[in-house]
Structure formats: C-alpha cells, structure tokens
Amino acid sequence: MNKPILFHLKLIVAPTLVDSFVNLLENISENVSWDVSENPDQDIRIDAFVSNKETLLPLTQTMVVETLSRALKSYNLPSPTALSIEEIPEKNWLLENQLSFPPLEIGSFFIYGSHFEGKIPKHKLSLEINAALAFGSGEHASTKGCLLALSSLPEFIPQKGLDMGCGSGILAMAASMFFKIPFTAVDIDPFSIETTKENLRKNNLKTKVSCFQSNGYVSLKKEETFDLILCNILAKPLCEMAPQLRKHLRPKGMAILSGLLKTQSQEVIEQHQKYGLQLTNRIAIEDWETLILTHE
Structure with a gap:
C-alpha cells in the first residue's frame, strides 16, 4: 500500500x-x-x-x-x-491540522474538528467539520462572514435554501439548522460533494440537506426557486451567475454573497442590482466582505 x-x-x-x-x-x-x-x-x-x-x-x-x-x-x-x-513530511499532518483548527464560536454557531475533546456550548448550534478537510472549516473570513450573516437574520423565515458552491457543506448545514429548513448543496467539484456528504453524515443532517454535483445552476430544475441562496465563491463567478441567482431566488428572498474582497464589492453589488436585488447589509472581516441582498 x-x-x-x-x-x-x-x-x-x-x-x-x-x-x-x-x-x-x-x-x-x-x-x-x-x-x-x-x-x-x-x-x-x-x-x-x-x-x-x-x-x-x-x-x-x-x-x-x-x-x-x-x-x-x-x-x-x-x-x-x-x-x-x-x-x-507525513508525520506532521495530523498534529498541524489539529493545532491549526481550534474550535470556533462564530455568531450562533460552534464549529469544531473531530479531534476536539472539550465541552460543546449548549447555547450554540454545533457542527463537526473534519479537521483533515481544512477548507470550509469556518476559519476563513469569507466563511465567518456568511455564518455571521446567517446569525443576523433571526426574523427571516425562509422555507427552502440553496448553497451554491458548497465546499465542505458548512454553510448549508449551518443554515439548515438555524432556520430548521431543507437545503440543497451543490458544487462543481466532486471532492467537495464527497466531503459534504461525509460532514452531513457526521452531523446527522443527511435527511435535511440534499447534495449533488452541478456546474453552477445547470443541474437544478429550471423552475426551482429558493427563499435563501448562499454563494461563498469568488467575485467573478458571482457576477457571472447573477442572472441565474435572480431566476432561482423567490420574491422577498435573500442572497448571502461572499468570497470577495472589499475592493470587489461594488462591482458585485452593481451586477446584482441590474437584476432587481438590493443590498440590505454588509459584513467586513479583514480585507473580505460578505453581502446580504434582497429580491424585492
């Protein structure tokens, strides 16, 4: 072997x-x-x-x-x-992963690795993310921004959500738990889909979140719409997919966009405004920004 x-x-x-x-x-x-x-x-x-x-x-x-x-x-x-x-060197992998992934309290959520042996706060929604799968663990500013954005919407009552570019599935799982709604998670990368499925299994969310591979919105049903769409990707694909996001977002629905630098925010906002979405809030962390938009 x-x-x-x-x-x-x-x-x-x-x-x-x-x-x-x-x-x-x-x-x-x-x-x-x-x-x-x-x-x-x-x-x-x-x-x-x-x-x-x-x-x-x-x-x-x-x-x-x-x-x-x-x-x-x-x-x-x-x-x-x-x-x-x-x-x-192989011998450093696990230790470095564990040391670089301490438990995180972000908004309403507590994110921890499989190596964590401490006490999980009862007042937080907890998610276990495999530390060996470092991407999408909640550490990056763009993921933190999305989790804080979700935590800021306790009055919003969506019925159905979509995580476009799900990575590890952390946002789909967090949103499904926070709003107690079914979620769809898609990604172009097959490794991300397998990672998401494993994290769904670990967190007993397989019946709450469906997950499959898709190049953008291509594999979704043409008429399928959502009350909440999460996109933590990059500025360029966010702009390119703006018309498809608008098509799949229900009236009065919300979109949380992240993965963009502060210097790229205005371009992303203006591109989505062309399709009837309006900025309602923004969360800045370091050089990154998360946008909350509403489909009026």
Whole structure:
C-alpha cells in the first residue's frame, strides 16, 4: 500500500490572473489560499496543497507538475511567474491540522474538528467539520462572514435554501439548522460533494440537506426557486451567475454573497442590482466582505 503524500505548491501570478488560477487549483487540490495586496499591480502568491490521502494511489512531484501543466492548457492560462513544490513530511499532518483548527464560536454557531475533546456550548448550534478537510472549516473570513450573516437574520423565515458552491457543506448545514429548513448543496467539484456528504453524515443532517454535483445552476430544475441562496465563491463567478441567482431566488428572498474582497464589492453589488436585488447589509472581516441582498 502506498503511503500518504502531501505536496505544497507556491505560485506567483499576475493580479489579473488570481481568480482564474484559484478556480483551476480548487479543481486539482484540496486547499487553496492567496495573499491580498492593496497594490493592484503587485504579483500575488497562491498556496495550494495536493495529496493522495483519499486514494493512496502513487503520487510524485513529477505527477503534480504534469497535472498542473494539463490544467493550465485546459484553462488556457500561462505558466505562473514563479512556482515551487515541496513535499510535506507525513508525520506532521495530523498534529498541524489539529493545532491549526481550534474550535470556533462564530455568531450562533460552534464549529469544531473531530479531534476536539472539550465541552460543546449548549447555547450554540454545533457542527463537526473534519479537521483533515481544512477548507470550509469556518476559519476563513469569507466563511465567518456568511455564518455571521446567517446569525443576523433571526426574523427571516425562509422555507427552502440553496448553497451554491458548497465546499465542505458548512454553510448549508449551518443554515439548515438555524432556520430548521431543507437545503440543497451543490458544487462543481466532486471532492467537495464527497466531503459534504461525509460532514452531513457526521452531523446527522443527511435527511435535511440534499447534495449533488452541478456546474453552477445547470443541474437544478429550471423552475426551482429558493427563499435563501448562499454563494461563498469568488467575485467573478458571482457576477457571472447573477442572472441565474435572480431566476432561482423567490420574491422577498435573500442572497448571502461572499468570497470577495472589499475592493470587489461594488462591482458585485452593481451586477446584482441590474437584476432587481438590493443590498440590505454588509459584513467586513479583514480585507473580505460578505453581502446580504434582497429580491424585492
């Protein structure tokens, strides 16, 4: 049997290419993060992690490079300005994951990893997220913003919700528990769907949240509508999917949009205003912003 292997990719790319590279890397890696700069001309560093821990199939640095090269051609992207690939020693994985994922209290929610052995607060809605699946664990400012946005809507009474680009499923699960409603969770990435299904099982929410793969809204029923739509993705796809969001959002429904920088907020707001959505609140955390919009 092959041993688990983890590779850390560090890329330097032009600022205009960050969204495209992040989209690419999210489809071939397990976790992606990137720097933020106030200088619009400064190159940006992106970090991504690739492993074989799910399949235990052979994985080498050469194979990682070849996979990246094929993806660049598929996305019609140039090579990054700089690239380094480092193998991370296996013995540090679990400990580093656990140390980097302490329990989180965010708004009405308590998020914890499977390694947590402390006391779960009774006054919070608790969710267990596998610490080995670091993305979508609630630590990122955009996910925090969404959880705070949900917590700010106790008077809102939706009947049905959608999590577009569900990642780990954390937002669909949180919203389903908070509002006590059925939720649909979709993502283009099959690994995200498997991760969401596992987290649904851990939290006894398989009957509350349905989960399936979809490229945007393509796999949804054409006439299906929701009272609440969550989208924690990136600014560019948020803008591109604005007309579809409007189509699937019921009158008086709400949309929570995140995954965007403060500098990108106005563009996202204006694009959704074209389709009849109005900004009702915004939550800023560090350089990131979460928007709450209403379909009037």
